[in-house]
Amino acid sequence: MQLSRTAQLAQKASSQRAVIRRGSCVQTMASAKPALKLYYFDIPGRAEATRLLLRLGKYPFEDYLLKREEWAELKPKMPFGQVPVLEVDGKLLSQSSAMERFVAKLTDQYPSDPWEAAKVDEIAAFMGEWLDIFIPSFFIKDENEKVAARKQVVEEKLKPKIQKLSELIEKAGPDNYLCGPKITYADVQAFVQLSFMVSGFFQGVPTDLYAPYPAVRAFHARIASLPEVVEAYKDVTEGPRATYKTLP
Ligand SMILES: N[C@@H](CCC(=O)N[C@@H](CS)C(=O)NCC(=O)O)C(=O)O
Structure with missing residues (x-):
């Protein structure tokens, strides 16, 4: 199982930037409507709120359903060694609550106040x-x-x-x-x-x-x-x- 080419490039670029910027998490979003790919197993679990927020917001995304046998290879590539993970224009976002808030904001299901x-x-x-x-x-x-x-x-x-x-x-x-x-x-x-x-x-x-x-x-x-x-x-x-x- 390979991360998409954009995710691999983004990981490389981000680790190079990390050396220069010494740990800054601030990166500008590549586009106003980023491309999303969700990695999780074929269960609701910790990804279902993200999936539903995206569906309610009519936001297209790729729902990548991991096979158990792919996990050993993919685990070390994930930011915290776990899923769900959301690939956002090639960058990886982990932690279900962070992902949920991010997609709720993208889809106008989170107040600005x-x-x-x-x-x-x-x-x-x-x-x-x-x-x-x-x-x-x-x-x-x-x-x-x-x-x-x-x-x-x-x-x-x-x-x-x-x-x-x-x-x-x-x-x-x-x-x-x-x-x-x-x-x-x-x-x-x-x-x-x-x-x-x-x-x-x-x-x-x-x-x-x-x-x-x-x-x-x-x-x-x-x-x-x-x-x-x-x-x-x-x-x-x-x-x-x-x-x-x-x-x-
Ligand atoms: N705090 C994390 C927990 C993620 C988590 O526990 N993921 C489990 C699946 S629900 C996992 O990746 N298990 C496989 C492993 O740890 O190798 C979140 O909310 O996203």
């Missing part, structure tokens, strides 16, 4: 915690213990967060998205994490998790019914993306 942007970030960070609370359980080897630990996380940590999201949705009101009348990165992040939690990836998390939260279910259904989202999942019938189409 600093306070409004901070409120969007606040919700995006809150939604990121939904995944963080399960990370320790991934290191438990015994399957029964893992499922028991996850059930405890659901009761003690996840349910209060679902309740909080439900309150935020109700406070915003039926005519608004989470941060006002326009869809933003906050909504996309909320939609993606809601879907991910019950996608089957987290054994031990019940699929009827949102049954007691009608506002949360309505929010999910509203985002899922946007034409770009319908189009993104139109061929999905089962598997890890089924809950992005409809909640169980």
Whole structure:
């Protein structure tokens, strides 16, 4: 697996510049509408918010789905040895949250006002915690213990967060998205994490998790019914993306 020729040249140029500029991260964007290529596995995981933001923003991009056998060769070429990675006019951007914010800005789903942007970030960070609370359980080897630990996380940590999201949705009101009348990165992040939690990836998390939260279910259904989202999942019938189409 090779990085594209432009990415290789950009990597070389950037390492040469780094010597001269001693670590400066500031580089000018080559064009107003950069060409994008997303590298990730064929799973939703940490790339799905970026994919959906681009689809909602009708921004063309290449969705490069990595095969497991390509990974050993590609890993050392990635800025942090991990994916997702977004190639932007040949330059590589890592870290899903940086990529999400970057594409949200490119596609006008991120406010320019600093306070409004901070409120969007606040919700995006809150939604990121939904995944963080399960990370320790991934290191438990015994399957029964893992499922028991996850059930405890659901009761003690996840349910209060679902309740909080439900309150935020109700406070915003039926005519608004989470941060006002326009869809933003906050909504996309909320939609993606809601879907991910019950996608089957987290054994031990019940699929009827949102049954007691009608506002949360309505929010999910509203985002899922946007034409770009319908189009993104139109061929999905089962598997890890089924809950992005409809909640169980
Ligand atoms: N903080 C990173 C985490 C990225 C990450 O954990 N990537 C995993 C896949 S979800 C990965 O590349 N695993 C393969 C490896 O580490 O070799 C992000 O948010 O992008």
